[in-house]
Amino acid sequence: MSRICQLTGKKAMGGNKVSFSNTKTRRQFKVNLKRKRFFIPETNEWIVLRVSTSAIKNINKKGISACLKEAKANGLLG
DSSP states (O other): OOOBOTTTOOBOEEEEEEOTTOOEEEEEEOOOEEEEEEEETTTTEEEEEEEEHHHHHHHHHHOHHHHHHHHHHTTOOO
16 A cells, blocks of 8 residues: 555655765655544545545644545546
């Protein structure tokens, strides 16, 4: 399973690790993913999603239903 947020679509991005001597080597910035259960009151059921911590903050702000609608509109959820 790839490390991609199911709601926002965030995934690892590349960059440089810069040492004290300013030598640059390639590295990856990975997404901070958590496996979390959410309750959907409209359907009265629980779902499990792999979401980034920024997506969890978004869910706390907007609500799970609004975030799921956005993800479906963006083609991230089936």
